[in-house]
Amino acid sequence: MPAIPQLRRVNVRTPEVMQLVQAEVEVHYRSRIVDALRAAGGTLTIANTTIRLAKQFGFCYGVERAIDLAYAARKVFAGRNLFLLGEIIHNPEVNRQLREMDIRFLASRPSDDELQALQPDDVVIVPAFGAETAVMQQIAERGCATIDTTCGDVMSVWRRVRDYAKRDFTSIIHGKSTHEETRATASRALGDSGGGHYLVILTLDDCDAVTQYLAGLGNRDAFLARFAGSVSEGFDPDTHLLRIGVANQTTMLKSETEEIQRRLRTAIETRDGSPDNFLVFDTICGATQERQDALFDMLNDPMDLMLVVGGYNSSNTTHLVEIAEQQLPTFFIRNASCLESLEQIIHFDLHQKAEHSSYTDKLKGDGPVTVGITAGASCPNNLIEETIVRVFALRGISRDALEAAIPAPPTPADAA
Numbered sequence: 435m436p437a438i439p440q441l442r443r444v445n446v447r448t449p450e451v452m453q454l455v456q457a458e459v460e461v462h463y464r465s466r467i468v469d470a471l472r473a474a475g476g477t478l479t480i481a482n483t484t485i486r487l488a489k490q491f492g493f494c495y496g497v498e499r500a501i502d503l504a505y506a507a508r509k510v511f512a513g514r515n516l517f518l519l520g521e522i523i524h525n526p527e528v529n530r531q532l533r534e535m536d537i538r539f540l541a542s543r544p545s546d547d548e549l550q551a552l553q554p555d556d557v558v559i560v561p562a563f564g565a566e567t568a569v570m571q572q573i574a575e576r577g578c579a580t581i582d583t584t585c586g587d588v589m590s591v592w593r594r595v596r597d598y599a600k601r602d603f604t605s606i607i608h609g610k611s612t613h614e615e616t617r618a619t620a621s622r623a624l625g626d627s628g629g630g631h632y633l634v635i636l637t638l639d640d641c642d643a644v645t646q647y648l649a650g651l652g653n654r655d656a657f658l659a660r661f662a663g664s665v666s667e668g669f670d671p672d673t674h675l676l677r678i679g680v681a682n683q684t685t686m687l688k689s690e691t692e693e694i695q696r697r698l699r700t701a702i703e704t705r706d707g708s709p710d711n712f713l714v715f716d717t718i719c720g721a722t723q724e725r726q727d728a729l730f731d732m733l734n735d736p737m738d739l740m741l742v743v744g745g746y747n748s749s750n751t752t753h754l755v756e757i758a759e760q761q762l763p764t765f766f767i768r769n770a771s772c773l774e775s776l777e778q779i780i781h782f783d784l785h786q787k788a789e790h791s792s793y794t795d796k797l798k799g800d801g802p803v804t805v806g807i808t809a810g811a812s813c814p815n816n817l818i819e820e821t822i823v824r825v826f827a828l829r830g831i832s833r834d835a836l837e838a839a840i841p842a843p844p845t846p847a848d849a850a
């Protein structure tokens with residue numbers, strides 16, 4: 435059997451490189467206005483307009499690290515071909531910046547032509563979501579060096595599903611089967627031998643289809659048709675649901691994941707009379723949970739309108755929208771340009787899965803208006819700043835007036 439080629443991983447985070455990277459990242463994504471507002475408690479009222487920021491929003495530690503590594507790679511490998519597997523994170527602004535730095539984009543599952551074009555001297559960046567084992571293998575076979583930015587929280591999910599496979603448990607993964615992270619996790623659920631199995635479920639309805647099958651009420655062909663594309667090769671619900679271990683994409687809605695865990699556990703206990711054939715590990719990451727908790731917290735106070743800023747394909751941002759729209763008019767916008775006027779907002783409709791321009795009367799008039807703003811883990815602060823500036827501008831408040839109203843950052847003397 436031929437030897438399996440090893441990936442050539444490279445460490446680019448030397449202190450000298452990171453100093454240069456930090457300076458560049460600050461210029462591209464930092465916002466003095468957002469920093470000052472955060473330091474002042476997150477609320478700013480000018481005349482009859484109030485902006486409230488969630489206590490936690492925007493870039494998480496995993497995203498910051500992935501961006502740092504991509505920028506560092508560009509510096510260390512100046513002049514070399516640098517490729518990215520898919521998107522570094524789900525934010526168009528960040529991906530645009532990387533394109534401008536001459537980082538080329540491959541598909542997250544590269545085509546044969548893309549793979550054949552890779553040369554040993556080329557460098558491939560693996561995004562924060564990770565990549566499927568087969569793709570990593572193909573890159574190794576091309577002899578390329580890799581910069582792996584996979585978030586540690588994603589890797590801890592991989593450890594969990596590998597362990598399920600080792601113990602002969604099928605992984606039930608709560609996630610989106612087409613999402614890069616879930617595809618990467620599913621590939622690890624096959625285990626080191628490759629003989630493990632997985633089933634990806636997205637909704638509570640999907641979960642109920644599984645619990646019905648566990649209760650002996652399902653139809654095998656209908657089950658396999660329903661989950662086509664979301665199961666491992668050779669998956670058979672009659673044999674591969676005997677022992678199940680639940681894991682989840684790190685960015686899911688926590689309450690839904692917990693409900694899925696509860697329903698599956700109950701179904702196994704009812705079938706077997708014991709929970710011995712059920713394993714679970716909550717793999718929602720800390721950053722996702724903090725942003726969801728902060729949003730629930732801010733929704734305790736009345737607001738007129740909520741703006742959630744981020745890439746439309748961002749999973750954690752999508753869940754923030756789902757939470758907020760239960761309670762007040764909520765618009766999922768990609769940047770400030772979506773605020774077309776006081777009455778028209780371009781936004782992504784999660785239910786219709788399309789971008790629309792919708793009418794709202796919430797920003798109109800001379801009366802007081804409070805706008806809440808939050809953002810997912812992949813949204814840079816400069817986009818939040820532009821949104822804040824735009825809301826005030828629409829309400830007749832200039833950037834100069836906004837700058838003047840921002841509290842000064844605390845000085846060392848204040849802290850003494």
Ligand code: SF4
Pocket residue numbers: 494495496497562585586587588684685719720721722750811
């Ligand atoms: S959202 Fe969570 S899992 Fe994803 S990069 Fe951020 S910290 Fe890591």
